Amino acid sequence: MTVRMSMVKALNTGLRAAMERDPKVLVMGEDVGRLGGVFRVTEGLQKDFGDGRVMDTPLAESAIVGTAIGLTFRGFRPVVEIQFDGFVYPAYDQIVSQVAKLHFRSQGRVRMPIVIRIPFGGGIGAIEHHSESPEAQFAMTAGLKVVSCSDPNDAHWMIQQAIASDDPVVFMEPKRRYWETGEVDTESAPQGLWSSRVVRPGKDATLIAYGPMVKTCLDSARAAEADGLDLEVIDLRTLSPLDLEPVFESVRRTGHAVVVHEASRTLGLGSEISARITEECFYSLESPVQRVTGFDMPYPPSRAEHDFLPGLDRILDAVDRARAF
Amino acid sequence: MNPLTSHPGTPEVPLVQLLTPTGQRVENPDHDFAGDRAEIESLYRDLVMTRRVDTEAFALQRHGELGLWPPALGQEAAQVGSARALRPHDFAFPSYREHGVAWCRGVDPAQLLGVYRGSEMGGWDPADHQLALPNIIIGSQALHATGYAMGLTLEGLVGTGDPDRDSAVIAYFGDGATSEGDVSEALDWAAVQQAPVVFFCQNNQYAISVPVASQSRVPIVQRAAGFGMPGVRVDGNDVLACRAVTERALQRARDGQGPTLIEAVTYRMGPHTTSDDPTRYRGAAEVDEWRAKDPIERVRLLLEAEGTPPEFFTDLQAEADALGVHLREACQRIAEPDLAVLFDHVFAERTVENDQQKAEFVAWRDAIEGSVA
């Protein structure tokens, strides 16, 4: 059965399904209970599951993740919400020093089935600390898995699979796509959390994106049709581990790769992806891998974000640059 | 509402109060407001102007001129009372709601708007006003204040007995912030170092939707003892008491007697920000109870009883109206941010990479504009 809903609602129904399935699943975070979260992703969950399973925590990110670690030792599966991307850093120590390492240190005896949900990225006109893209900082931390959904159907399924995973998952939610609606197939077999997917087949160049930029790339591909260009768009879904086989396969066909993300360019995901494409597809490449990213500056005031964020024009320009090489 | 009911089972901690909600002066054995009527009129002016800044900015947000606004409605006395206790060379570290503190530090209120319009990220030069930039990350400024205070000690600006030298710092944060590790770390370190800092917690009862009892099992003031510093609980809607209590704590700090934690018990009358819907987490009856304790009304009643002439109030009204006009006009004049200029401020010493990205952006924009023209 498919139902049209927003990404917020899709995440909500996904969380609900996971909580119904497994009584050990807990939801914790600032304002997630009574208020339903500042984005309402957890709306109604406390009412139905009680304040033991849906907890309004103190305003303390380090404590939110730190106590989630302790809960896993009792067999719980905490899903914690960091209210905004820019507020994850007080918890960074717990995530990087503890969550990421405990399975390894215990030689597999300790499991960390924690999901850390982070609304991330810009484009909503917010004030500072509310539009950041810290995904690379987690993706480069061995021991963490990092994923990002790009549409409601994926959001609905990926959150459930992340919760079911025995590994810690940093779950990046593209907040600028929260209110966009899409068809959610609530009965289909789960999608592949750990696999990237071709969201639009094409033959002239490959656009590689994740989270908020997937839609922007699809829009770009649609616009490029007018120029007779047929662009393939790949949604990575999983940022760590990266599933690049479909990317390599695509680039071998198209000869051109353009990686798009909002995060700053230097040492962003695009650096790793273009290095890997170069390693794997060197003889198929007709141009150097292009990157379209945010600039290397702290996120600017929101009235300048349209210049900072990759948009249609910058993406299509990169495609032209690649094809004219 | 008795704020203590939110901490069931804990012993009552008295509130310092020098002016009741009906405008009666009351005595307190430890704290006294010695100012004359002119002084109270001047405090009243700050309260009224602060509220005007707030209502005007709120309206600007509703008209789409600002993306967001965190209202200070109801917290004017806590802010004005404490900030007016500062001397010019003292330094303040605010959160994002301290519009009244900014007013008292001489910041043009129009400079508060840029951040919430999405046009800039600062607002003023901290050195011009001895006031740091608004801090959004909850609690971190408590550590900044402690560090600044340690610096004052290192520079010998504490306990000299010279009022022109001795300085102190004040850190503002909310009740929710007391749950962050940074605030505990600041309280601990400041106490151990006997740093000249006053921690001014505006307990406005909520951290977004979460009531203070879910952040702290005891009244916040009681934490002071555990860290090793005095704690004072003050009626945060009483500007005279806030002023007196803060003045005393700042003087202790300047004299080299170390930090104080002040809990100003107040209430956020409006939403957390203009994006918030407070009806989801609190009832109208509670809001009404606090409305009866309005921080401005009680000062008006006192002044009227003390013989302040009606012209004072009408003149002040006119002044507030003028401020409103100023804010509306200034808001329209806020320049659009230019990404090219922003590149210049990523570093003090520019990098090749930074310059390259700027050049890339400028070339790109020129090309786009050329193609549009």
Ligand SMILES: Cc1ncc(C[n+]2csc(CCOP(=O)(O)OP(=O)(O)O)c2C)c(N)n1
């Ligand atoms: C580190 C961090 N976590 C979360 C937030 C989101 N947030 C903004 S204000 C707020 C509540 C703050 O409550 P309190 O400290 O009582 O101050 P108040 O807003 O009531 O003045 C929260 C959770 C933030 N700004 N920083």
